[in-house]
Amino acid sequence: MKKFLLFVSSVILLWSCEDKPSLQKYFVQNTESSKFIAVDLASNIIKTDKVSLSETEKAALESFEKMNILAFRTDSTNTAEYEKEIKEVKAILKDESYQQLMKAGSGNDGAAIYFVGNDDEHIEEFVVLAGKKENGFAVIRVLGSDMNPTHIMNMLSLLQKSDVDMEQLKPLQVLMKQ
Template sequence: MKKLIFIILTAIMVSCNNEPSLQKYFVENSESSNFIALDITPSIINTGKLSLTKSDKEALNAFEKMNILAFKKDSLNDVAYVSEKKKVKELLKGKSYQELMRMGSGNDGGALYFVGEDDDIDEFVLFANKKENGFALVRILGDNMNPTQIMKLINLISKSDLNMKEFESLKQMIK
C-alpha cells in the first residue's frame, strides 16, 4: 500500500508543470496594479437581433472564452513595461505558439499566434503593443477553431450589441 501511495504522489509531482506559460502569466498578473484583466464569455455577444448563418453559429459554438490582460504604461513604470514585454515575447517564442501574422513595427504593432493545428486550433493569442500606452494580450480560447471562425467571431462581435461597461477600463487606457 505504501508503494502505491508513493507512486501516486510521484506521478502527481511529476505532472505538475512549473514551466512558465501564458496562462500562468495571466494569473500572476491579473491582480497587479500595472495591469487590467478581463475575462469575457460568449454571453457578452448579444446576437439576438442578428440573422446568423450556419457558419456563424459554428464559430460561436467553437468559442469558449476570451481573456484580456493589458499593461497600463505610465512615466513611473517604464522599467516594468520593458521587463514585462520581454517576458511575454519569450513566452510566445515557446514551441506551442505558432505565429500566424505580424502587423506594424517593434514599438507600435502586434502579432497573432495560435496553438494547435490549422483546422483544430485551441487558442488564438493577439499581442499588441503601443509604446506610449503599453501592451495587451488577448487569448481567445475554444475548441476546434480555425482562422475563418475567428474572423467570423470578430465580425459578429462588431455587429452585436455588446455590453460596453465590461470594456470601460480598457477604453480609459487607450485614451
C-alpha cells in the same frame, strides 16, 4: 514493496508538476496587479438576437467560449517595467505550443497572432499580443473549441454588426480614458 511504490509515485508526481512559464500563469499572477487591467469577457458579450447569422458565423459563435484581456499601460515612470513585462510575454509565446499565425509591425510596436491547437481546424486558443512602447501592450486570449482562423475573422465581423454588451467592457473604457 509499499515503500518502493510510494517512492515511484512521489517521483512521478514531482516530475509531472512542471514549473514551466505559461500564459495562463502569467494572467493569474498579474490579474490582481495594479499595473495591469484584466478583463474577462463571456461569449454572451455578442448579442445576435436581432441579427441574421450565416452558417459560418453561427459556427464561429458556437466555437467561442470566452476572452481574457490583460493590458499594461506605460507612462514616463514605468518604461523599464514595460520592457521587462513584454519580454516575459514574448518568451512565453516562443514555447512550441504557440504557433505564430501572423505578425504586423516591428520590434515592440505592432501585433502578432498565435494559436494553440493541433491543426488549423482544432484550435483551442488564439492569442493576440499588441503593443506600442508609448502606450503599453495587451495580451488577448480567445478561448474556444474547434476554432479555426476563419472563425476569428467571422467573430470580428459579428462584433461590428451585432450589439455588444458594453457593461463587460467597462474596465477597458477606464483604461482608454487614462
